[in-house]
Amino acid sequence: MKIAFCKYESSREAHSNVSDVLDGEEINQVAELEEEFAAYIGADYAQATSHGTSALHLAMLALDLKRGDKVVCSVNAHPNVPEVVRHFDAEPVFIDIDSQTYNINLDKLEAYLEDNKAKKLKAVIVTHIAGQCVDLDRLYRMATIYDVKIVEDASEALGATYKGDKIGSTGADITCFNFSSHLKKDVCNGGMIVSNSQEIMERAKLLSSHGMKRDEDSLEYIYDVVDIGFDYSMSQLDAAYIRAQIKEQDNNLVRVKEIAEMYNKALAGVNHITIPKPISDEHPYSLYIIKVDKNRDSFALELKKHGVEVGVHYIPLHFLSYYKHKYSLKVNNFPVALTTYQQVMSLPIYPRMQDKEVQYVIDKIKSVASTRV
Structure with missing residues (x-):
């Protein structure tokens, strides 16, 4: 017998959604996914991305990460976590882990924040290993005390909860999801960032499409570029498939x-x-x-x-x-x-x-x- 590490089987609804795209049905699958995902998580805003890594990268853009800034993360994380930090010529700072949960050690994190108050600390990225969380109440208190943003890497925490609330709705500045995470490659790719901050999400939305602005009352091909962004867009086919995943x-x-x-x-x-x-x-x-x-x-x-x-x-x-x-x-x-x-x-x-x-x-x-x- 061969037992794969992970295996996916498409549901009937996933096939139906994908067929709608291929048949040219006038359904904006990405917009529908964003609305349904925000409701599922219990967040105010959701922005779909092409992959989980692009979600993390867009989160750094939304936080206006700059050269020389420092972002703290666990030493036990996927390489895409420090990678997106380095793309801004910013510096990842690694913290050792808890021996039981394998998550970032909050005692060591707090000691680092206390000792480095004035050293361009921008954010903390917290990875939820196996979907299990750290003490988020304590983490958010630390963020307030030391004036840093909290970005949660929820690649393995879709649908997971903390004190009854789904991860993504518990108080982070930004939470990033990955629908095809490390060693669990799916037939589609996709990511999502969620937040309750209108300011952060308006910036993320702008920068997710090359920093372009359009006048809704003007012609579609008329646009301006007001900032440096990138293309993080999710395809309609990916969104159609992922919509069914979320329901299941x-x-x-x-x-x-x-x-x-x-x-x-x-x-x-x-x-x-x-x-x-x-x-x-x-x-x-x-x-x-x-x-x-x-x-x-x-x-x-x-x-x-x-x-x-x-x-x-x-x-x-x-x-x-x-x-x-x-x-x-x-x-x-x-x-x-x-x-x-x-x-x-x-x-x-x-x-x-x-x-x-x-x-x-x-x-x-x-x-x-x-x-x-």
């Missing part, structure tokens, strides 16, 4: 939690394996991350031989050649991220995964674990 997301999360519970029950107490320890019952398990106490890579290779694909979230940013050399970073600069990276492994988990496939993964993990000394 809450039901999908229910199924994913069922699978996570199967893993939890079967893998608890297995030698050499540590299962996730959620900090609340709101953990959406967008990723199911276990720890292997020794030889993680050989463990993963054995699973691969049995057809089980796994992932890692993430390779710490200070391990990557560009950031290691650019900022003279040492492997031991972030000890928690180092130890965690050597052990973590993300298992297959997705809504269409069948119980027999889940059981197959469980059986193979137990089998490989039994050979470890």
Whole structure:
């Protein structure tokens, strides 16, 4: 049996929406998606983008990031997080992680903010690993105290909640979503930024289409350019497909939690394996991350031989050649991220995964674990 790390199956509604585009139906799928997404999240404004990375990049534009500004992020994030910062010739600052959630360590973040109050700090980008959040109330208080903007990277947190409210509606300046996130490539690409700030979103909307302004009462081809933007536009086909995904997301999360519970029950107490320890019952398990106490890579290779694909979230940013050399970073600069990276492994988990496939993964993990000394 071969168990993919992630698998997508298009719904009937997705096919119908895409057919509407191909048939030339006069439906603005992007506008419909933005309206439906804002309502789903509970945010005032939503702006669709071509990809999750472009959502992060547009967020930096909307915040008017400039050369020499500093943006703080977790050392455990996808490379697109510091990448969008560097595109502005601004400086990413890395913070070590919490050993239990793998999210940014708020104690270390607060210590950094306290020690660097007057050093061009612009924003903090917080990545929600596996969809699980940090203490957002504390994070937002810190943002007020130290006068920094909060951008949440919700690539793995679509539909996730914090104290009952969906991520994207809880108080960040901007939240960015990715509909085809790391290691979970879909048949379409797309991203979204949401905010309750009219000022931020008006700037994002302007800059998402080359900084062009048009007079609605004039001819379509008459425009002016009032700022330097880019083209972040989502296609009608992508929007049509994603609209169906959003309608299914809450039901999908229910199924994913069922699978996570199967893993939890079967893998608890297995030698050499540590299962996730959620900090609340709101953990959406967008990723199911276990720890292997020794030889993680050989463990993963054995699973691969049995057809089980796994992932890692993430390779710490200070391990990557560009950031290691650019900022003279040492492997031991972030000890928690180092130890965690050597052990973590993300298992297959997705809504269409069948119980027999889940059981197959469980059986193979137990089998490989039994050979470890």
